[in-house]
Amino acid sequence: MSVIKLTTQNFRNLSSLSINFHPNLNFIIGDNGSGKSSLLEALFYLGHGKSFRTSKVDSLACHDTQNFVVSVKDSNDQQLGLSRDISTGISHVKIDGQGFNRLSVLAKNIAIQIVTPESFKLFFGGPKERRRFIDLGMFHVKHDFPIIWKTFNKVLKQRNANIRLECKSVIGGHQSTQSYWTEQFCELSEKVSNLRGSYVSEIISELNYWLDILLPSLTERVTVQYLQGWPLKHTLFDALNSNKEKEMAFGYSLYGAHKFDVKFLLDKKPIETQLSRGQQKLFLLALTFAQASFIARVKLVKPILLIDDIGAELDINSRTVLSKAIEKLDCQVIITAIDSNALLPFLGEQGIRKYSMFHVKHGKVLEKYPDDSE
Ligand SMILES: Nc1ncnc2c1ncn2[C@@H]1O[C@H](COP(=O)(O)OP(=O)(O)OP(=O)(O)O)[C@@H](O)[C@H]1O
Numbered sequence: 001m002s003v004i005k006l007t008t009q010n011f012r013n014l015s016s017l018s019i020n021f022h023p024n025l026n027f028i029i030g031d032n033g034s035g036k037s038s039l040l041e042a043l044f045y046l047g048h049g050k051s052f053r054t055s056k057v058d059s060l061a062c063h064d065t066q067n068f069v070v071s072v073k074d075s076n077d078q079q080l081g082l083s084r085d086i087s088t089g090i091s092h093v094k095i096d097g098q099g100f101n102r103l104s105v106l107a108k109n110i111a112i113q114i115v116t117p118e119s120f121k122l123f124f125g126g127p128k129e130r131r132r133f134i135d136l137g138m139f140h141v142k143h144d145f146p147i148i149w150k151t152f153n154k155v156l157k158q159r160n161a162n163i164r165l166e167c168k169s170v171i172g173g174h175q176s177t178q179s180y181w182t183e184q185f186c187e188l189s190e191k192v193s194n195l196r197g198s199y200v201s202e203i204i205s206e207l208n209y210w211l212d213i214l215l216p217s218l219t220e221r222v223t224v225q226y227l228q229g230w231p232l233k234h235t236l237f238d239a240l241n242s243n244k245e246k247e248m249a250f251g252y253s254l255y256g257a258h259k260f261d262v263k264f265l266l267d268k269k270p271i272e273t274q275l276s277r278g279q280q281k282l283f284l285l286a287l288t289f290a291q292a293s294f295i296a297r298v299k300l301v302k303p304i305l306l307i308d309d310i311g312a313e314l315d316i317n318s319r320t321v322l323s324k325a326i327e328k329l330d331c332q333v334i335i336t337a338i339d340s341n342a343l344l345p346f347l348g349e350q351g352i353r354k355y356s357m358f359h360v361k362h363g364k365v366l367e368k369y370p371d372d373s374e
């Protein structure tokens with residue numbers, strides 16, 4: 001699936017935008033502050049019901065306006081829309097004219113992935129972003145995952161609330177309730193962990209293919225550690241049992257499927273200590289491509305890949321290998337750059353032939369064609 005047309009109303013500085021995308025490859029160029037990231041953010045917002053830049057969704061409304069709308073027409077002729085009224089705080093989803101209250105219905109219809117100049121710092125900076133990355137793929141590929149994960153989070157919340165109650169009560173008045181929640185929690189953690197474990201190994205086999213193109217010197221040297229969220233040598237139940245007092249002191253569940261992580265090693269050392277910034281970005285791109293091609297294979301809805309500010313961190317050689325990798329990717333790609341120089345490896349003699357190019361200026365979009373001169 002690809003996005004054929006995007007329209008926005010009052011979304012950041014894109015007060016009234018309409019853009020017809022190429023089904024495969026699109027370049028958006030424009031000066032600082034012109035609206036490139038906002039355009040990608042509008043697509044991301046439609047796919048995820050949130051922004052990749054802020055947790056304050058109301059700040060997405062154009063200054064001095066009370067509501068904003070993002071809608072797309074996709075290659076299956078489906079119309080998806082998401083609007084928000086910031087005075088009431090109500091979001092509204094529309095799919096082919098039918099209204100929905102839950103944002104999660106969008107993710108079933110469109111799979112959006114993004115790489116920004118900040119992504120690799122976040123990805124290698126801590127487990128939160130790695131968890132988000134893996135679970136995005138899980139959501140689209142493992143069909144049982146969304147419902148199990150939702151139940152898991154409900155149980156986690158109950159268990160945490162009970163830990164805090166237990167701290168307050170005199171002699172463990174809530175113990176019997178807690179053993180019920182702990183049992184549920186362990187069972188669901190195991191289920192989630194099995195699904196994640198198999199997903200991570202599936203992604204790794206795809207990763208090698210993309211590393212071969214983007215960072216061939218790393219081939220056969222990268223290994224991945226999947227950390228399930230509790231010590232490997234113990235059952236979760238034992239780990240929780242022997243850390244009861246510690247849990248009471250912290251007031252939340254210290255082990256479980258929510259604490260998983262994925263570590264990447266190069267020659268057995270943490271990859272982020274071995275690679276330069278540009279190489280880290282290429283590595284994350286390889287991983288993103290691995291995830292995108294895997295989602296495309298398993299799910300009927302093909303992912304749409306957004307790359308913001310492609311020139312950042314990448315020299316001409318890196319951009320050349322990246323253009324080769326993108327050519328092999330079987331999904332729609334939308335790339336932004338400050339100027340067309342950053343896109344030379346894509347556009348030159350050896351470059352990709354079929355694409356659309358757009359110029360963004362003060363929140364307005366002008367289409368440029370490949371043979372347009374600057
Ligand atoms: N809620 C808003 N309403 C109106 N304008 C906004 C809002 N939020 C941000 N802006 C403005 O929108 C403009 C576009 O921002 P955006 O981040 O999309 O630019 P960009 O083209 O990605 O720039 P850069 O090359 O620096 O990354 C900026 O001038 C910003 O100040």
Ligand SMILES: [Mg+2]
Pocket residue numbers: 036037038308309
């Ligand atoms: Mg930007």
